Amino acid sequence: MSTPRPGSVVFQNIRKQFGAFTAIHDLSIAIEPGTLVTLLGPSGCGKTTTLRMLAGLEHPTSGRIIIGGKDVTMLPANERDVSMVFQSYALFPHMTSLDNVAYGLESSGLKRKEARERAEDGLKLVGLAGMGQRLPAELSGGQQQRVAVARALVLEPQVLLLDEPLSNLDARLRRSVRTEIRDLQQRLGFTAVYVTHDQDEALAVSDRIIIMKDGVIAQEGTPRDLYEAPASAFIADFMGEANVMPCEVIAVQGADATIRIAGLEHKVPSRNARLGAARLAVRPNSITLEAASNAPFPGRITHAAYLGDHIEYEVETADGSLFVVDPGVERALTPQTDIAIGFKGRGIAIISG
Ligand SMILES: Nc1ncnc2c1ncn2[C@@H]1O[C@H](COP(=O)(O)OP(=O)(O)O)[C@@H](O)[C@H]1O
Numbered sequence: 020m021s022t023p024r025p026g027s028v029v030f031q032n033i034r035k036q037f038g039a040f041t042a043i044h045d046l047s048i049a050i051e052p053g054t055l056v057t058l059l060g061p062s063g064c065g066k067t068t069t070l071r072m073l074a075g076l077e078h079p080t081s082g083r084i085i086i087g088g089k090d091v092t093m094l095p096a097n098e099r100d101v102s103m104v105f106q107s108y109a110l111f112p113h114m115t116s117l118d119n120v121a122y123g124l125e126s127s128g129l130k131r132k133e134a135r136e137r138a139e140d141g142l143k144l145v146g147l148a149g150m151g152q153r154l155p156a157e158l159s160g161g162q163q164q165r166v167a168v169a170r171a172l173v174l175e176p177q178v179l180l181l182d183e184p185l186s187n188l189d190a191r192l193r194r195s196v197r198t199e200i201r202d203l204q205q206r207l208g209f210t211a212v213y214v215t216h217d218q219d220e221a222l223a224v225s226d227r228i229i230i231m232k233d234g235v236i237a238q239e240g241t242p243r244d245l246y247e248a249p250a251s252a253f254i255a256d257f258m259g260e261a262n263v264m265p266c267e268v269i270a271v272q273g274a275d276a277t278i279r280i281a282g283l284e285h286k287v288p289s290r291n292a293r294l295g296a297a298r299l300a301v302r303p304n305s306i307t308l309e310a311a312s313n314a315p316f317p318g319r320i321t322h323a324a325y326l327g328d329h330i331e332y333e334v335e336t337a338d339g340s341l342f343v344v345d346p347g348v349e350r351a352l353t354p355q356t357d358i359a360i361g362f363k364g365r366g367i368a369i370i371s372g
């Protein structure tokens with residue numbers, strides 16, 4: 020194991036039961052200092068439970084949690100050097116935003132004057148200089164969220180924890196606040212563990228993503244790994260739309276595998292592929308539609324929908340129906356047109372599960 024550095028996080032074989040129900044099965048994670056790692060997964064998969072165990076708000080049934088090289092498994096929340104930004108913001112409604120940010124500093128023993136100075140700096144950091152005297156109710160949702168982030172950051176924790184921090188914001192604001200959080204994290208270089216069920220948000224903010232399903236890790240990797248090389252149909256579908264199709268692996272050579280589907284042969288990353296029957300996850304925009312003459316993999320357009328900057332097609336093939344996104348809006352194919360299916364170089368992966 021590498022030397023522990025401040026801000027590193029390790030989960031070793033964490034299990035969490037609530038009575039007879041096992042919410043987390045044997046979870047092991049290692050997070051590098053200064054990175055933003057997202058726990059992503061459908062509702063109920065155990066994201067919040069994992070984050071709360073890191074915060075010290077829940078204790079694991081077994082396993083160890085190590086922050087900055089120190090075993091904190093049994094430590095209470097206030098001795099862990101982490102702070103959490105809650106989905107609901109959890110601001111004190113009767114206190115100004117400055118007092119909200121200063122509160123944690125004062126409770127940790129800082130003199131009032133110094134706490135307020137640090138709180139001013141915190142508000143400045145999140146773009147709220149001069150707003151210190153406002154009550155939470157006098158701020159927009161996005162501004163309240165920034166106060167909550169400032170309040171967590173001024174404590175200079177080793178790790179910042181964010182649980183669905185954008186879910187109370189409207190769609191337009193979500194994009195700008197997520198950019199702000201990511202900018203701040205990169206600028207200040209702190210470690211962050213971010214929880215969301217939204218794959219776009221996870222792709223946009225993360226260095227690494229851990230996808231969870233039913234209390235276990237389904238796959239972990241960079242946003243690009245997960246999108247371009249999903250290990251299973253669940254991941255392929257969860258990380259955006261995908262066509263899952265049967266294929267045959269006809270050759271494996273080092274990093275490349277050649278697959279055949281209908282009469283079409285194509286090279287894809289081999290990963291752990293074995294010869295024989297397999298399944299392929301194909302992104303809708305990785306399929307090309309060509310003229311039908313002597314097509315190795317023929318299909319027929321069944322539906323076409325013009326969506327401004329792309330056209331969505333449904334294509335019937337011998338291997339099932341495919342969903343295709345074509346940026347070529349200048350050429351619209353009409354239903355009943357016979358076409359030849361081709362694959363682009365990216366966005367096609369052999370999947371195991
Ligand atoms: N305090 C609790 N008591 C009993 N079951 C719980 C408790 N907290 C969470 N759970 C259960 O654990 C599972 C994971 O919950 P949670 O971590 O909140 O999921 P997520 O945040 O991914 O939506 C769910 O099935 C949930 O009902």
Ligand SMILES: [Mg+2]
Pocket residue numbers: 066067068
């Ligand atoms: Mg949750």
